[in-house]
Amino acid sequence: MTKKDFAYHLKNIQHYYGNTKVLDIDDLKIETGSITGLIGPNGSGKSTLLKLLAFARKPTRGRIFYKGHLELPFSSTVRSKITLLTQKPYLLKRTVFENITYGLKIRKDKNNLENRVKKALLNVGLDYQNFAQRKWHELSGGEAQRVAMAARLILKPEVLLLDEPIASVDTESARLIRQASLKARDNWGTTLVIASHDLQWLYSISDRQLSIFKGNIFSTGMENIITGPFVKPDVKPDDKPLVKKLDDGQIITLKAPAPKTCTAIIRKKNISIALKKQPGNGMDNQLSGHIVSMLLEKKSGHIMTTISIHDLCFILTLPPDQVSRLDLYPGKKVILGFYSNDVEWI
Amino acid sequence: MDFIVAGFIKAIELLIGGDSSTWTAVFATLKVSTCSMLLSIGTGLPCGFLLGYFDFKGKKHLRTILDTMLALPTVFIGLTVYAFISRQGPLGELGLLFTLTGIAIGQTILAFPIVTAITASTIENIDRDLKLTLVTLGAGKRHIVATCLWEVRYGILAAAVTAYGRVLTEVGISMMVGGNIKYHTRTITTAIALETNKGLFADGIALGLVLITIAFIVNLSLSFLRKQ
Amino acid sequence: MSRKINFTGILAIIFTIILTIGTQAQSKSLMMATTTSTDNTGLLEYLIPHFEQETGINLKWTATGTGKALKLGQNCDVDVLLVHAPPAEKKYIAKGYGKDRRQVMYNDFVIIGPENDPAGIKGKNISDAFTTITNKQAVFMSRGDDSGTNKKEKLLWKNAGIQLPDKEKWYVQTGQGMLATINIAQERDGYTMTDRGTYIKYQSTKGGNAPLKILVEGDAILLNQYSVLTLDPKNCPNAKYDLALKFSDWMASQNAQNLIKDFRLLGQKLFIPNAK
Numbered sequence: 045m046t047k048k049d050f051a052y053h054l055k056n057i058q059h060y061y062g063n064t065k066v067l068d069i070d071d072l073k074i075e076t077g078s079i080t081g082l083i084g085p086n087g088s089g090k091s092t093l094l095k096l097l098a099f100a101r102k103p104t105r106g107r108i109f110y111k112g113h114l115e116l117p118f119s120s121t122v123r124s125k126i127t128l129l130t131q132k133p134y135l136l137k138r139t140v141f142e143n144i145t146y147g148l149k150i151r152k153d154k155n156n157l158e159n160r161v162k163k164a165l166l167n168v169g170l171d172y173q174n175f176a177q178r179k180w181h182e183l184s185g186g187e188a189q190r191v192a193m194a195a196r197l198i199l200k201p202e203v204l205l206l207d208e209p210i211a212s213v214d215t216e217s218a219r220l221i222r223q224a225s226l227k228a229r230d231n232w233g234t235t236l237v238i239a240s241h242d243l244q245w246l247y248s249i250s251d252r253q254l255s256i257f258k259g260n261i262f263s264t265g266m267e268n269i270i271t272g273p274f275v276k277p278d279v280k281p282d283d284k285p286l287v288k289k290l291d292d293g294q295i296i297t298l299k300a301p302a303p304k305t306c307t308a309i310i311r312k313k314n315i316s317i318a319l320k321k322q323p324g325n326g327m328d329n330q331l332s333g334h335i336v337s338m339l340l341e342k343k344s345g346h347i348m349t350t351i352s353i354h355d356l357c358f359i360l361t362l363p364p365d366q367v368s369r370l371d372l373y374p375g376k377k378v379i380l381g382f383y384s385n386d387v388e389w390i
Numbered sequence: 391m392d393f394i395v396a397g398f399i400k401a402i403e404l405l406i407g408g409d410s411s412t413w414t415a416v417f418a419t420l421k422v423s424t425c426s427m428l429l430s431i432g433t434g435l436p437c438g439f440l441l442g443y444f445d446f447k448g449k450k451h452l453r454t455i456l457d458t459m460l461a462l463p464t465v466f467i468g469l470t471v472y473a474f475i476s477r478q479g480p481l482g483e484l485g486l487l488f489t490l491t492g493i494a495i496g497q498t499i500l501a502f503p504i505v506t507a508i509t510a511s512t513i514e515n516i517d518r519d520l521k522l523t524l525v526t527l528g529a530g531k532r533h534i535v536a537t538c539l540w541e542v543r544y545g546i547l548a549a550a551v552t553a554y555g556r557v558l559t560e561v562g563i564s565m566m567v568g569g570n571i572k573y574h575t576r577t578i579t580t581a582i583a584l585e586t587n588k589g590l591f592a593d594g595i596a597l598g599l600v601l602i603t604i605a606f607i608v609n610l611s612l613s614f615l616r617k618q
Numbered sequence: 619m620s621r622k623i624n625f626t627g628i629l630a631i632i633f634t635i636i637l638t639i640g641t642q643a644q645s646k647s648l649m650m651a652t653t654t655s656t657d658n659t660g661l662l663e664y665l666i667p668h669f670e671q672e673t674g675i676n677l678k679w680t681a682t683g684t685g686k687a688l689k690l691g692q693n694c695d696v697d698v699l700l701v702h703a704p705p706a707e708k709k710y711i712a713k714g715y716g717k718d719r720r721q722v723m724y725n726d727f728v729i730i731g732p733e734n735d736p737a738g739i740k741g742k743n744i745s746d747a748f749t750t751i752t753n754k755q756a757v758f759m760s761r762g763d764d765s766g767t768n769k770k771e772k773l774l775w776k777n778a779g780i781q782l783p784d785k786e787k788w789y790v791q792t793g794q795g796m797l798a799t800i801n802i803a804q805e806r807d808g809y810t811m812t813d814r815g816t817y818i819k820y821q822s823t824k825g826g827n828a829p830l831k832i833l834v835e836g837d838a839i840l841l842n843q844y845s846v847l848t849l850d851p852k853n854c855p856n857a858k859y860d861l862a863l864k865f866s867d868w869m870a871s872q873n874a875q876n877l878i879k880d881f882r883l884l885g886q887k888l889f890i891p892n893a894k
Binding site for chain 3: 476477478479482487488569570571572574586587588589590
């Protein structure tokens, strides 16, 4: 495809719960048929974003376009095409069969239900004979999650939104759910947006990672976040920079924050990695730490490297040649350098 | 102690022997309680749903009023209904005093807050994920309402059973509004009150047993329904 | 789908039920308020089928105290009254609530108490008996419900020159019907005043061996007159005055008077007809 086809376009979205702003997105596009990984700590706004994408909520401000059209919750065009699976989905107090066919019944689609349910169950590794007539309370957590997944897959959705779908299930269920979601994309070109803490899975299947922190989206994937407490340094009181003191004696210097912000972001692209401190290059932050993990980003071929500096974790995406040049491996001591002026505050 | 044993024997005699005054009281009880249950569910269910489902200004006050109504003594309801349907009252023209319809109105007022309050709290306690799940499966607003109601069917059933228990056993309304007229508005409970007044404890116990049997059958059939 | 709720169907059922219940009120029916004594003794159950058969009028009655019965009439909730409190009845007619008063029968009041008679009132006249009860502070049950019996009892205290002892511990106001009050008196080993009819009924429920016995009887003042009252159509235009009058006439008829005379419980006469 030369011309990019966007399933979603979000413009100037702001969402509030009461007076608290939970989401603030200027502009976000999601390609049709793509897999987007959503990364961020609990409470960062992932679930809220997914609910907006599912058109289950109306954003407090801003507009969401689906396939070029402005859409609102309950609009008939999106209702039948987009579906969401949450971490703890609600199963109706009915049989497995009725749970799976609920969406179809709403669509007044009653053709060949038995066969389709059979297929949908098979997709998530459940056997029709054994499971179709079971009641909602006769399922384990993992089975319930798979039934919920089957109830979404049977709809052949254009968009499948997954909110921590495997966070609380057994490994076998997790494997089957992962497999089934990929199948949906491969078979029907379903657009997938997945929020998960399973970074390895996300990095291995997603075309793009969005990191979300305190309602802000970073489309460059995961960025490095430093939270307080910060202290004012003893020197140079006029510039009002802040420092964070680590327990091991190292000090991070950060430029003065904008009003009403309290979290510092240091983007990956602004951080350099070296084996030794380089006093000559003018970087006012040179921190020593060691590599704790390295992960291959399948699509880009880059290596996602996690470096621990005392109790902070930094993530860098490194091209393979740099990794081999510096001979990086988990456990190796490295120096991270960045300018205090490159720090952003949110 | 003798009259307790005598009560059991008498109960069986009255029922099997087809004693007309006993059976008319049983039928009056069933008729009037069924009618008031249908009315109170018909009105209480939608009201409870609205109260539990939506947030609006003054909802808290409404709940307080409702909770107060839960404690309304039956004799007070009886008195109020009497004041309204007495021929001197605003609804006197309808001639409802000393009729089963009059009792049914009073019992509906008794059962309505029970049905409404229990339905409302059942709806309020619906898993917040239910609505989200339904929306994301493509349900429209009507589907959501219908499915939510079906999901809380056991809670609503509990509301109905609780209300039915109260309606079946109340005596204040039936006595004041119905007048305990033999073969017409004499229900099981007013008949018990009468037999007790007459000192005929055995007959009172017999009627009480009949009442318990009805309550038992109702609950049994409901728990059977529940299993389905 | 079977569980789809058909709301119109349910509404239809509700209305059908309401209608069936509502239509029970037939046009040729009469509603009477009466005292507990006529109902508890079984007199009405014995008498009214004859009335219905002879006149084709369906008569229903609610049994309360005379006080409430008069009030029901004043509110036009009933069509006719059968009560026993002559002074109150006369006042009632004077106030324009009642129209015709027809005396139909009487029995008498008696004072009953435990067989061993702890206060020692047996055989005394009524005023002496009440004085003795007051002096001994013996437990006395009063209806306390403004019924005909209660009105009479209050009059008797007044005649005995005693202020109504309604604040005394030994003077218990039950607020219930006559039979209930007798049963409470039996439980508390107390005295009470009752109409003879209800006492005989009480005896019959105890198999003829009642713990409470008649101790004082026979004073002229203890006479208990029952009357049928019609309601003044000016106050209650909707009350069925003509049917009420028919009932009143029938109660005074030779046939009804004979029936009343023949009504017996445990071989004892309960009411003595005296229609003029």
